[in-house]
Amino acid sequence: MSASAVLMVAAEGGIIGDGRTGANLALAVGLLGLVIGRLAQVRAGGRIGIGNARTGGMSAIVVGIVGVVLAVLHLATSSGGPGTGNGLVGAIVAVPLGLGAVFLGYRALTRSRGSGRPIE
Template sequence: MSVHLLSEPLAAAYLTPGRLWSLVAALAGVIGVIAGGFALARLRSGTTRRAAIVALTAGLSGMAGGGFVVAAAEGGPGTGYGIVGGFVALVIGSLAAILGWLALSRARRAV
């Protein structure tokens, strides 16, 4: 009789649903960081407000997706639940939301 662990490590080559969700959330955060950087770089342009809103929305979406993955994970790192990617998505999404908020507040003052 063999003993099976509840959370066995899963190779990183496998794309599980948890890892997929954390990748999607992290990608939303990266899109938000890029949009926030463009919005901060172009403070006098007409697209600043739109880019800031995109950054804020993408950042909040990345944070929500990362939080969902972390909350739903039943195991630690290496188990295939995507908990590490969820934490990465939370950090990147937070950064994107901060950049979007900062660009939006600066765009309002510039008008």
């Protein structure tokens, strides 16, 4: 690759480019939702006592939905197919990550609702 081609790529948005930025953002938000959902599940199970499981569950649901919306929006607006460098595959992977975050958040909410255990 010549120096002029490298400068042209850098001027157009760098190595990542504008096409993959939306997919990377959706992936990051979906992964963050999974982490929040897993922590909320652990809190609801009583294994750690830091924080509130219901707040964590609701946060995971909201972040997961935002990740899915970002991924679907990127899928709807991207041109080309997989392998063209526009982030289509990343957006496809981000959809199940966001849905997994919603699922984990919902499970944490249901586990924290009525445990029926007395507080010791």
